[in-house]
Amino acid sequence: MSQWISSNLGYPRIGANREWKKALESFWAGKVSESDFLAELKGIRLGHLRLQQEKGIxxxxxxxFSLYDHVLDTSTMFGIVPKRYGYEGGEVSLDTYYAMARGNDQAAASEMTKxxxxxxxxxxxxxxxxNPSLTVNRPLHAYLEAKQELGIEGKPVLLGLYTFLKLSxxxxxxxxxxxxxxxxxxxxEVLSELQQAGVQWVQIDEPSLVTDIPAEDWKQIxxxxxELNKVAPELKIILQTYFEAVGDYEKxxxxxxxxxxxxxxxxxxxxxxxxxxxxxxxxxxxxAGLIDGRNIWRSDLxxxxxxxxxxxxxxxxxRxxxxxxxxxxxxxxxxxKEDALLPVLRNSLAFAEEKLDEIQLLVNIAAEDENVIQEALAExxxxxxxxxxxxxxxxGTVREAVNNLDESSFVRKSDFSTRHAAQQKRFHLPILPTTTIGSFPQTAEVRKARRQWRNGQLDNQQYEAFVDEQTKEWIDIQEELGLDVLVHGEFERTDMVEFFGEKLGGFAFTAGGWVQSYGSRCVKPPIIFGDVVYQEPMTLRETVYAQSLTKKPVKGMLTGPVTILNWSFVRTDIPRxxxxxQIGLALREEVEALESAxxxxxxxxxxxxxxxxxxxxxDHESYLTDSVKAFKxxxxxxxxxxxIHTHMCYCEFHDVIDSIEAMDAxxxxxxxxxxHGELIENFKTQTYDKGIGLGVYDIHSPRVPSVEEMKEVVVSALDVLDPELFWINPDCGLKTRGKEETVAALRNMVAAAGEARNEIQVPSL
Structure with missing residues (x-):
């Protein structure tokens, strides 16, 4: 039997020690020159290729590989740069490239989504x-680099035209x-140049082909x-789909x-x-995509x-x-680096390197000695x-609790109008109340203290005293700024999912299991490997302490069950x-503990x-039904x-607005x-009759918007939303921002809220 061919579709950019992330952030901070930065990334990139070569792929x-994001790479390769960045054609500079991703003093960043x-x-x-034009043939440059530097006959990867347009x-x-x-x-032109360079295989990624494709789109596909086949007939194209089954298989x-x-x-x-x-x-x-590229479990060979x-x-x-x-x-x-994991768990895992080994093992099965095969399969x-x-x-206790759930487990005691009246009487908030989403800057000092605590250099009492000190500082800052509803700042937390997973049974955590979320932002997802068990209060001490420092309400801050699920590597032996x-039941106990306190x-x-x-x-309805029920x-x-408050990040909200309302927050x-403008347009045709806050400024950029800019966002939202139900807040948590910019932006936000209150002339309640 002929030996099958092994292939890989893409490799993690960040490096085993997050070298890529550190290089980006050093460059952004002005600590390294552009030439040194690019040289460092080249070393990381070639190292990844060399590893795959050594694995026998x-x-x-x-x-x-990317300097930030592969879709952004495709945009800039074709000169798709919005006018606000001052681009005048030609190859896109690094300054412009990163301005599109992160914003700068002159222009806001481009939209980011999942x-x-x-x-x-x-x-x-x-x-x-x-006005598209080919500014640089990125796949060609990558191919030539791999061939010249390492002797690798690489497979260039290109985001397909149909998918690129559908993502735009x-x-x-x-x-x-x-x-x-x-x-x-x-x-x-890209493919023609690849053919001329001697490329044998090219991978064109078209994940949009697994979605529901409008019938009229097929003519374009x-x-x-x-046309691509006609212009490069000697080039072998792999049309690559992933994340789901193709719907129009025959086409x-x-x-x-x-x-x-x-x-x-x-x-x-x-x-x-x-x-x-x-x-x-x-x-x-x-x-054949046989090895799971999205989860960390060892394959069933x-x-x-x-x-x-x-x-x-x-x-x-x-073939x-x-x-x-x-x-x-x-x-x-x-x-x-994962020797600290329980052996029963570690032996069941496979990360990127190990997945390459699994690919090669499957490829070699046809040629290997039968005894070797059976030994590998038995292990x-x-x-x-x-x-x-x-x-x-x-x-058994957790399984029984889930089995005993009935409809009453998912319903609030009263409808929203009754609750809203009771809450207004309880809290006496002004019209257009201001708040933040939860976290405040995780400074170098905060990270150092957490590191010292984890290393045993600070005991629990010393670390809690430090967290309390940070909390008090930011409660005082929020009071001085005039925010209406405060938060404790989450200084005790590393990641919004990891923090809770560490306190729940059934979770495990890695030493180096980082993945890229966006740009240089990396997360270390927990592993849900067993039944989820509530063990003790998780947020009570810090929240109660913060509330003792102020007469204003302080929000308890939890991460919801669906987010914990979706931002974890999840066991696959039972339905998601x-x-x-299981997670919802555990969080319910924490919610009740906070309320009781x-x-x-x-x-x-x-x-x-x-x-x-x-x-x-x-498949939408069943997923959304289960998700809403888990939240409720x-x-x-x-x-x-x-x-009850909740928060949601970048997404196409019009797809789920009915489910958002059904969550009954x-x-x-x-x-x-x-x-923002697109969501406002959606609310012109879709109503939402509960409390809502549309983020008035982008926390993913260091830029501090003006009072006028934020007020404009508020005023436009009030054209379609009830001012008595509207809240004013930043886009997301402020963990990644600096203290000075955070205070400046919140000061402007509070001022914008004050001006908007005066203009709409609705009395405080």
């Missing part, structure tokens, strides 16, 4: 008034054909690939390309059904071996590529079985909805609710006078400053 992706249903964020291309803003769908005609010659596999990449993990059963029903073209290669045998019915071994289900961008880099089965049968996955209910405003954040939305509309499970047992704040 046959088709190594090149061009997947990459499909992942926790990665991309910079949204703005096509209004676009600033045009109506009726304009899609004209946009295709404007961009298609540029894509043809077919036009794109017919996808009929496109004039040499290979089709299918995700056989997420949506895998549907893709297999397509293969069983329709077969696979004899003139194409099947790139026995199961995958059976799948490969079934694939043999449709393709011969010389089969074994690869991950998606780019490994979404996984941590290596298990090398794999043993590791997976030990976790499955462990005590961590058999908590069951895990969400006199904390009567409690914010349960769900920034990740929308990002978990399935990519196919047919955690918040519905409180009294009418206890005000008393106040919701939405992260919208980069796309």
């Amino acid at each position: 046959n088709l190594i992706p090149v061009g997947d 990459w499909f249903n992942t926790n990665y964020h991309y910079i949204v291309p703005e096509l209004a008034d676009a 803003k600033g045009y109506a769908n009726a304009e899609l054909p004209s946009l295709v005609e404007r961009f298609l010659p540029l894509y043809c 077919e036009r794109i690939y017919e 996808v596999v009929s496109l004039p390309v040499q290979g089709i990449g299918l995700d056989l993990v997420h949506g895998g059963e549907a893709n297999l059904e397509h293969l069983r029903e329709y077969g696979f073209p004899e003139d194409k290669v099947l790139a 026995t199961e995958h071996t059976q799948v490969i045998k079934e694939l043999g019915k449709f393709v011969s071994p010389d 089969l590529i074994i690869q991950p289900s998606s780019s490994l961008l979404h996984t941590p880099v290596s298990l090398a 794999n089965r043993k590791a997976l079985s030990e976790l499955k049968t462990s005590v961590f996955r058999s908590n 909805s069951e895990v969400a209910y 006199g904390i009567e405003m409690i914010q349960v954040d769900e920034p990740a609710l929308r990002e978990g939305l399935p990519l196919k509309k047919a 499970l955690s918040t519905s047992s409180v009294n009418d006078t206890t005000q 008393d106040v919701i704040s939405l992260e919208t400053s980069r796309s």
Whole structure:
């Protein structure tokens, strides 16, 4: 039997020690020159390629590395730079590139949103008034670098034209054909130059092909690939899909390309059904995504071996590529530092490096000695079985609590109007009350103290005293600024999910399991590997202390069950909805503990609710129903006078507005400053009759907006929202900002609120 080909779709940029993140932040801080910065990134990039080469991967992706975001790379490659940045054509400078991502003193950053249903964020291309041109052939440069520096015959990666346009803003769908005609010659130029350079394989990523594709779009998709095939007939194109099964399977596999990449993990059963029903073209290669590119669990090699045998019915071994289900961008880099994990858990994990080993193991199965194969499969089965049968996955109390839930578990005691009246009487807030989302700057001093505490240099009493000192400082600052509802600042917390996972049973934490969220922002997702158990109060001490320092209300701050779920690596042996209910029950106990201690405003954040939305509309309802129920499970047992807040981050809110309302929170704040106008337009046709705050400034940028700028946001929102239900707040938490800019921005925000109150002339309540 011929040996199958191994391939990878993309590798984590950040480096095993987050070298990439540190390099970016040093450059932004002016600590290194541009030339030194680029040289350092080149070293990181080549190191990643060398590792894949050493692992034996046959088709190594090149061009997947980025200075910030691969969608932004595509925009700047084609000169898609909004006029506000002063761009005048040619190759885009680093200053302009990072201004688009982060903003600068002259212009706000471009909108950022979720990459499909992942926790990665991309910079949204703005096509209004676009005049595309090829400024630089990035895939070609990446290919030549790998070949010249390492002798690697790389596989250039390019974001497909259809997906690029569908991810963009600033045009109506009726304009899609004209946009295709404007961009298609540029894509043809890229591929033509790759062909001339001797490239053999190119990976064109089209994840949008797994979504619900409008029938009229297919003419454009077919036009794109017919033209690309015509201009570069010697180039072998793999049309790569991932994150779900393709819906229009017969149309996808009929496109004039040499290979089709299918995700056989997420949506895998549907893709297999397509293969069983329709077969696979004899003139194409099947790139089978068998290794999970989005989760950290070790693969079931026995199961995958059976799948490969079934694939043999449709393709011969010389037309089969074994690869991950998606780019490994979404996984941590290596298990090398994870010796502190329980052996039963560590033996069940595979990060990016280990996933490369799994790919090669599957590829070698056909050629290996039968005894070696059986030994590898037996070891794999043993590791997976030990976790499955462990005590961590058999908590009878938790399982019974979930099984005993009924409709009353998900319903507040009274409707919103009754609660709103009771809360207004309780809190006596002014019209347009001001607050923040939760966190305040995590300064070097805060990070140092936490590090010293974790290292044993500070004991618990010393660390708590430090946290209290920081809390008091920021309570005083909030009082001086004139904010109406305060927060304690979250100085004891590293990450909004990690903090809670560390205090709940069923979670585990890695030493180096970092993944990129956006730009240089990296997160270390918890691992939900067992049944989730509430063990003790998690936020009570700090919140009660903060409330003792002021007569103004202080919000208790929790992370919601769906966000904890979506921002964790989640066990796969039970339905995700069951895990969400387990988390919801645990948070319910914390909410009740806060309420009993006199904390009567409690914010349960769900920034990740929308990002978990399935990519196919047919699956939306069940996900949203389960998500809303999990949130309500955690918040519905409180009294009418206890005000429940929630917060959501960048997403297409119009997709989930009905579910947001069904969550029945008393106040919701939405992260919208980069796309505020679009949301206001949505509210002209969709009503929302509960408390709401639209972020009035972007916290992801160091820029401090003026009073007038923020007031304009408020005034425009009040054209479509009830002023008696409207709150004023920043876009998101302020953890990543500096103290000086935070105080300046909040001062302007409070001033903007005051001016808006005077102008609308609604008396304080």
